[in-house]
Amino acid sequence: MIAFDNVAYSYGGGELLSEVSLRLAPGSFHFLTGPSGAGKSTFLKLCYAELLPTAGRVTLFDREVRSLSRDDIARTRRRIGVVHQDVQFLDHLPLAANVTLPLTVSDRESSASDLADLLGWVGLGQMADALPPSLSGGERQRAAIARAVIIDPDVILADEPTGNVDWEMSLRLLTLLVELNRMGKTILIATHDLNLIRSAKSQVAARVLRIRNRRIQLAGADL
Amino acid sequence: MRDRVVPPSGPTAWLTTFTAATMAFLAVFALALALASGRLADRWSEGLANSATIRISAPADQMERQTQVVLELLSTTPGVASARALTDDEQRRLLEPWFGPDLPISALPIPRLVEIIEASPGYDGEGLRQRLAAEAPGAILDDHTRWRRPLTVAAERLRFLGLVSILLIIGAMAAMVTLAANAALATNAQVIKVLRLVGARDSYIARAFVRRFTLRALGGAAIGTILGMLAVLALPSADAAGGFLTGLGFQGAGWLLPLLLPPLAAVIAFAATRFAAFRKLRELT
Ligand SMILES: Nc1ncnc2c1ncn2[C@@H]1O[C@H](COP(=O)(O)OP(=O)(O)OP(=O)(O)O)[C@@H](O)[C@H]1O
Ligand SMILES: [Mg+2]
Numbered sequence: 001m002i003a004f005d006n007v008a009y010s011y012g013g014g015e016l017l018s019e020v021s022l023r024l025a026p027g028s029f030h031f032l033t034g035p036s037g038a039g040k041s042t043f044l045k046l047c048y049a050e051l052l053p054t055a056g057r058v059t060l061f062d063r064e065v066r067s068l069s070r071d072d073i074a075r076t077r078r079r080i081g082v083v084h085q086d087v088q089f090l091d092h093l094p095l096a097a098n099v100t101l102p103l104t105v106s107d108r109e110s111s112a113s114d115l116a117d118l119l120g121w122v123g124l125g126q127m128a129d130a131l132p133p134s135l136s137g138g139e140r141q142r143a144a145i146a147r148a149v150i151i152d153p154d155v156i157l158a159d160e161p162t163g164n165v166d167w168e169m170s171l172r173l174l175t176l177l178v179e180l181n182r183m184g185k186t187i188l189i190a191t192h193d194l195n196l197i198r199s200a201k202s203q204v205a206a207r208v209l210r211i212r213n214r215r216i217q218l219a220g221a222d223l
Numbered sequence: 224m225r226d227r228v229v230p231p232s233g234p235t236a237w238l239t240t241f242t243a244a245t246m247a248f249l250a251v252f253a254l255a256l257a258l259a260s261g262r263l264a265d266r267w268s269e270g271l272a273n274s275a276t277i278r279i280s281a282p283a284d285q286m287e288r289q290t291q292v293v294l295e296l297l298s299t300t301p302g303v304a305s306a307r308a309l310t311d312d313e314q315r316r317l318l319e320p321w322f323g324p325d326l327p328i329s330a331l332p333i334p335r336l337v338e339i340i341e342a343s344p345g346y347d348g349e350g351l352r353q354r355l356a357a358e359a360p361g362a363i364l365d366d367h368t369r370w371r372r373p374l375t376v377a378a379e380r381l382r383f384l385g386l387v388s389i390l391l392i393i394g395a396m397a398a399m400v401t402l403a404a405n406a407a408l409a410t411n412a413q414v415i416k417v418l419r420l421v422g423a424r425d426s427y428i429a430r431a432f433v434r435r436f437t438l439r440a441l442g443g444a445a446i447g448t449i450l451g452m453l454a455v456l457a458l459p460s461a462d463a464a465g466g467f468l469t470g471l472g473f474q475g476a477g478w479l480l481p482l483l484l485p486p487l488a489a490v491i492a493f494a495a496t497r498f499a500a501f502r503k504l505r506e507l508t
Contacts, residue, residue: 050420050508071424073508078422088417092230104228105423147421 001026001155001186002047007056009042016042018214020056024155024188029181029204031197032190033219034211040190041085043216044157047188048080049073061154078106081148085159085190087140089132095119095143096128102151110150121176122146123169137164145173155186162196170196178203228418229411229431239403239436243443243488244450246396250389251451251481257385258480259471264378277306277337281361289359290335296358297339302346309336337362393491396440400492404436404499419507429500433493440492444485452481 002024009017016039024030024047032040045051046058049065058065060076068076081102089098099119100110119125122142127135135143141164148156156177162170174196181187181204191197200206208219277297281289290308297306309317314336315326339346348366355362408415418428455472473480 048420052508070504071426074419074422074424077420082420084420088413088420090228090230090414090417093227097227101228101417102421105418105421105427151422 001061002188003057003059004046004053005057005059007046007053007058009039009046009051010054011042015054015214017046017211017216020216022209022216022218024186026154026186027181027184028186029178029200029206030188031200031206031208032188032211032216033192033194033197033208036192038211039214040211041159043211044082044159044188044190047155047157048077048082078102078151079154081151081153081156083141083144083148083156083158083161085163087144089140089143091132094129094131095124095135098132099143099146099150101147106151108151115150118146118150123172138166138169141165142169142173145176149180153185155188156180158187158189160191161189162191162193167195171199174200175203226431226434228423229407229414229435232407232410232435235403235406236435236439239400239439239492240443240446242399242403243396243440243492244447246392246399247444247447247484247488248451248454249447250392250484251448251455253385253388253392254481254484255385255455255471255473257382257389258473258477260378260381260385262474264375264382267375267378275339275341276365277339277355277362278334278365279337279359279362280332280334281359283332285361286335289361290337292359293337293355293362296354297337300346300351300354302342302344304340304342306337306339309338393487396488397491397495400436400440400495401499404432404496405503407432407436408500408503415504416507419504425501425504428504429497432500433496436496437489437493441485441489444488448481448484452478 004020004022007017007020008015020043032043034040042051046053047060049060049068052065061079063072090101096115096119097104100115103110116125119128122145124139124142124146127139132140132143141161145158145161148158158177162173165173170193177187177189178200197206197208209216210219277293279286279289279293294306294308297303314333318326318333348364352364355364415428458471
């Protein structure tokens with residue numbers, strides 16, 4: 001699905017990520033950890049072509065990102081649901097319209113009952129008409145998850161999806177992502193919440209990637 | 224829905240409409256000027272290109288003789304293709320607009336007119352004048368090409384200026400729509416980024432802006448065109464203002480030309496916004 005071959009990335013200064021080679025197989029469940037500023041968000045941005053690698057090759061759905069046209073990138077993003085760390089919504093549209101935005105921009109219909117189910121699932125059933133600026137941090141994150149999955153993507157990338165929610169809600173969101181994984185979605189969650197990772201491991205065969213010294217390595221059972 | 228993904232732009236939206244209306248209003252006048260001066264130039268140059276008139280004022284008993292002298296003289300003047308005296312009827316028709324139809328031509332001391340058609344190359348105006356002075360003292364060469372030609376040139380310049388004005392107005396409108404579109408794109412940078420990240424194609428995003436600006440320009444230009452045409456219509460008509468001045472108005476099918484302005488404004492807004500939007504979008508991944 002997503003493959004990195006000897007990828008490096010730098011924002012202009014020194015390299016933030018170097019010699020990254022890895023593969024996210026279809027249906028796999030990965031966590032990405034590392035200290036703050038290690039480059040977790042940067043890695044995710046490389047995964048959905050918001051950033052292009054400064055060296056090496058990133059391959060999305062068997063196509064090298066540099067060979068993708070702008071329209072190809074748009075189409076590729078419809079197969080990748082992203083929960084951004086700093087979630088942005090269209091503040092003038094109600095939550096429901098924001099959640100269905102990926103369908104709207106790809107000229108697809110959204111079913112009202114699917115939307116209601118999804119909002120109920122993330123605990124926002126009553127908030128469909130609320131405007132994004134009126135949402136709490138946790139509500140925004142849950143809305144972001146709903147927006148990421150509504151288009152039925154093959155891959156879900158979540159950047160600190162539980163950063164602003166209590167433990168109970170974290171577990172609920174995790175369960176949601178695990179369920180999506182059981183439905184065959186490829187999942188990658190960037191987090192430094194080790195408890196979340198432990199809970200996940202009891203539910204699913206999750207692997208942990210760790211950023212250390214600009215490299216990304218598969219962590220052992222030690223975590 | 225598609226139009227709602229970009230937030231409504233509030234009062235600035237009216238600036239585009241207002242600009243388009245103003246430009247269309249001005250363009251109507253520039254067009255009227257170009258068409259009217261074109262007509263003027265055509266009228267002044269047609270027929271006059273190689274004709275002149277000799278006006279003979281003489282006491283009634285000498286009139287016939289002097290006319291004869293003048294015609295004979297002209298027949299031996301190199302550069303004159305033909306010459307003939309206008310008949311009373313023709314003279315009456317020429318004077319009718321000023322004195323009415325029942326003019327007793329023969330009873331009035333009205334000069335006799337001799338029309339000259341010039342050959343090419345033409346005659347020597349100064350030489351002819353001197354010979355006339357010597358042989359038919361009442362005859363005066365009225366070489367209207369000499370004074371009408373600069374007028375024709377002026378009318379042609381006026382037409383040119385009118386056309387240049389229209390081009391400038393079109394250019395100014397494209398520039399203003401581009402500025403307005405760039406401002407809207409900058410204001411909505413965050414919106415555009417979100418749309419891109421959820422998988423919107425450039426054309427989808429551009430369309431939301433293009434549609435808006437095209438409709439505003441179309442609406443504004445339609446208003447401006449209608450107001451401009453009403454204003455032209457309200458100008459005093461050519462007849463009332465005197466036969467010499469051609470009215471600054473549209474005639475016949477000319478009234479259809481300003482109707483092209485609104486669609487033209489829409490096309491310009493469409494192209495300018497689309498260009499600005501795609502240029503802006505290329506800055507994003
Ligand atoms: N647009 C940018 N321009 C320059 N430097 C940047 C940019 N974005 C991020 N960085 C830098 O790159 C480094 C990694 O940032 P990144 O957001 O990937 O870290 P992270 O691992 O996600 O951190 P956190 O856990 O705090 O979210 C940081 O030092 C950051 O300052
Ligand atoms: Mg981050």
